[in-house]
Amino acid sequence: MTTKPRPKKIASKVSRANGRATAERILKFARHEITTAGPVEFNIDRVLRKSKISRSSLYHHFKNREGLIIALEFERAYKETIGEMEQIRSLIVNSSDLQNVFDAIKSALIAMGEKRGHERRRHRIETLAAGMRSPALQRTLADAQLAGSNHFIETLRIATEKGLIAPTEPLSGIAYVIQSLFVGRILVDLTGDRELDNAWVTTTMATIKGLLIPGALAASNPTNH
Numbered sequence: 001m002t003t004k005p006r007p008k009k010i011a012s013k014v015s016r017a018n019g020r021a022t023a024e025r026i027l028k029f030a031r032h033e034i035t036t037a038g039p040v041e042f043n044i045d046r047v048l049r050k051s052k053i054s055r056s057s058l059y060h061h062f063k064n065r066e067g068l069i070i071a072l073e074f075e076r077a078y079k080e081t082i083g084e085m086e087q088i089r090s091l092i093v094n095s096s097d098l099q100n101v102f103d104a105i106k107s108a109l110i111a112m113g114e115k116r117g118h119e120r121r122r123h124r125i126e127t128l129a130a131g132m133r134s135p136a137l138q139r140t141l142a143d144a145q146l147a148g149s150n151h152f153i154e155t156l157r158i159a160t161e162k163g164l165i166a167p168t169e170p171l172s173g174i175a176y177v178i179q180s181l182f183v184g185r186i187l188v189d190l191t192g193d194r195e196l197d198n199a200w201v202t203t204t205m206a207t208i209k210g211l212l213i214p215g216a217l218a219a220s221n222p223t224n225h
Helices: 007-037 044-051 055-062 065-094 098-111 115-131 135-161 171-184 186-191 194-212 216-220
Strands: none
Touching: 007 044, 007 055, 007 065, 007 135, 044 055, 044 065, 055 065, 065 098, 065 115, 065 135, 098 194, 115 135, 115 171, 115 186, 135 171, 171 186, 171 194, 186 194
16 A cells, blocks of 8 residues: 655655755856856845845845855855866876876865965855855755765776775765865965975875775885884
């Protein structure tokens, strides 16, 4: 005997779907506004007028003008991140030497120690903080995070199948640990200490190698035995 879905559950699903549709409509017109006017001259009234969404609905999803701009900035940063992940995947697919991949990652980490990298991490933290105060934004961020993480996990799977890496821990766990390292670099940014940032790069590369090729660090540092 088939159990019919409860009306309350159906209503809840419909409500969530409507909420996502509303948030996406707001973002659609907000993208155009920030592209044409920029973040400083960003006019929330124009967004409301063109989207035909009420101010209360916008504030429900994004809290305020700043929350909406932060969401747009996150989208931009997310697209950049996916682009970088595609570059890493291309390296892995076309390389037979993992050291070339590690060298490319290290170069990218060094580059992200400059002002542009600082700004991206700051925007990321601000967006995550805003997401904790807005259920709709939190769902949007979660969807973006899952998409990016799944892309990374698939890249690790390809590298494993090629025999470039031999991880012993779950690929999903490795993907999230590595991403956590990148976001956590904001703690180093706060100090403004260049020497500490260089140490972070070195330690992060050692951690990544240890996760992807267990035993590699011990082999290169026999005094650890």
